[in-house]
Amino acid sequence: MASPTEQFQIKPLSGPLFHVSESPIHFTNSAAFMVAAVGIVMVFLLLTSSQRSMVPGRLQSLGEMLYEFVANTVRQSAGKDGMVFLPFVFSLFSFILMANVLGLLPYAFTVTSQIVVTGALSLLVIGVVIVYGFAKHGVGFLKLFVPSGVPGWLLPLLVAVEVVSFLSRPISLAVRLFANMLAGHIALKIFAGFVTILLAQGFLAILSPLPLIFTVALTALEVLVAVLQAYVFAVLTSIYLHDALHPGH
Amino acid sequence: MAEPVTTGAEAAHGGGAFPPFQSETFASQLFWLAVTFALLYWFLAKVALPRIGGIIALRHDKIQGDLREAIAAKKEAEAAGLAYEAALSDAKSRSQAIAAETHQRLKAETDAKRRELDAALAEKLAAAEKVISETKSAALTHVEGIATDTADAILQRVLGNKPPQEQVSAAVKTALKG
Numbered sequence: 249m250a251s252p253t254e255q256f257q258i259k260p261l262s263g264p265l266f267h268v269s270e271s272p273i274h275f276t277n278s279a280a281f282m283v284a285a286v287g288i289v290m291v292f293l294l295l296t297s298s299q300r301s302m303v304p305g306r307l308q309s310l311g312e313m314l315y316e317f318v319a320n321t322v323r324q325s326a327g328k329d330g331m332v333f334l335p336f337v338f339s340l341f342s343f344i345l346m347a348n349v350l351g352l353l354p355y356a357f358t359v360t361s362q363i364v365v366t367g368a369l370s371l372l373v374i375g376v377v378i379v380y381g382f383a384k385h386g387v388g389f390l391k392l393f394v395p396s397g398v399p400g401w402l403l404p405l406l407v408a409v410e411v412v413s414f415l416s417r418p419i420s421l422a423v424r425l426f427a428n429m430l431a432g433h434i435a436l437k438i439f440a441g442f443v444t445i446l447l448a449q450g451f452l453a454i455l456s457p458l459p460l461i462f463t464v465a466l467t468a469l470e471v472l473v474a475v476l477q478a479y480v481f482a483v484l485t486s487i488y489l490h491d492a493l494h495p496g497h
Numbered sequence: 498m499a500e501p502v503t504t505g506a507e508a509a510h511g512g513g514a515f516p517p518f519q520s521e522t523f524a525s526q527l528f529w530l531a532v533t534f535a536l537l538y539w540f541l542a543k544v545a546l547p548r549i550g551g552i553i554a555l556r557h558d559k560i561q562g563d564l565r566e567a568i569a570a571k572k573e574a575e576a577a578g579l580a581y582e583a584a585l586s587d588a589k590s591r592s593q594a595i596a597a598e599t600h601q602r603l604k605a606e607t608d609a610k611r612r613e614l615d616a617a618l619a620e621k622l623a624a625a626e627k628v629i630s631e632t633k634s635a636a637l638t639h640v641e642g643i644a645t646d647t648a649d650a651i652l653q654r655v656l657g658n659k660p661p662q663e664q665v666s667a668a669v670k671t672a673l674k675g
Contacts (some may be wrong), residue, residue, distance in 0.1 A: 256516035264502035271524035279529035293545035
């Protein structure tokens with residue numbers, strides 16, 4: 249049986265295309281699934297919005313439901329003026345959702361099980377928050393770290409707490425998605441591996457349906473986790489963007 | 498095809514062996530993430546979301562417009578209903594007035610005719626009564642004559658001779674008065 253972590257191995261599908269500061273850039277299995285995820289999202293949205301009928305058909309309703317869902321998430325968490333970030337949040341949500349769901353297919357690679365990918369996405373979110381916050385409010389953005397209505401002697405402590413909590417946001421955002429995908433796929437692999445191990449153990453083979461049933465149940469759970477983690481990422485992004493829009497609490 | 502550092506389960510605890518922590522793969526992943534994510538963002542921001550958002554906004558506007566139109570039409574219908582009610586009650590009161598007037602007129606005509614008839618009848622009645630009373634008084638004067646004649650005849654049979662006319666009629670007169 250292969251190692252449970254083998255499924256996370258990055259495999260180049262091409263030779264080095266070019267080098268970025270000594271690091272070779274390959275087209276890898278990860279890149280293939282990124283392209284597939286983005287391609288599916290693009291084709292899906294093109295198909296659903298091609299009719300543009302006043303009374304939507306089934307496919308158009310599906311696309312509009314997705315749009316309304318993300319738009320409502322942004323509107324509720326980031327506020328009405330947060331709608332300028334709808335394309336950004338929509339990109340994050342659809343990219344992570346598609347990457348997560350594609351990763352559940354047998355033999356597929358899960359793009360979001362790589363800490364460097366989730367880390368880059370979360371740093372992008374925090375980067376957008378910081379850049380937009382300073383661009384819009386200037387130094388006033390720092391009010392984010394100063395809670396109002398607090399006695400002066402308590403202020404240094406609270407500012408320190410706020411700064412730490414702000415700095416921990418990208419870490420928690422990245423690790424949450426990474427760990428969920430990683431742990432789910434490892435658990436699936438291990439339970440599926442039990443089936444083959446038990447089948448090779450003579451009379452113990454009669455026990456092999458048990459881990460199989462568990463694998464099926466776990467797969468259902470992983471579908472839920474895949475969708476939920478994409479949603480959580482989008483909601484948290486919207487909440488952080490709300491801070492960039494309205495730094496004063 | 499250059500293979501990266503391949504790992505087995507026994508190497509999982511070795512430095513950088515766990516696949517997600519193999520730093521030599523980071524550059525490729527980050528590059529393709531940047532390319533695909535930028536493409537997705539561009540596509541969503543410039544093509545897909547304006548299209549979907551546009552049709553949703555258009556539908557929203559259309560529904561709002563239709564609703565406004567429907568409300569206006571409803572108000573119009575209500576106004577027309579009120580006008581109809583007013584016209585109906587007006588016509589009703591007018592017809593009632595006409596009926597009352599006609600009733601009054603017919604009653605007056607009938608009353609006049611009745612009075613005329615009453616007067617004519619009363620006249621005839623009075624004439625008839627007069628005739629009756631004349632006839633009666635005439636009959637009464639005849640009764641005196643008859644009574645005198647009868648008494649005269651009875652006395653002549655009883656007495657055998659003709660009694661004096663004056664005494665008989667005086668006696669009959671007193672008897673008739675008594």
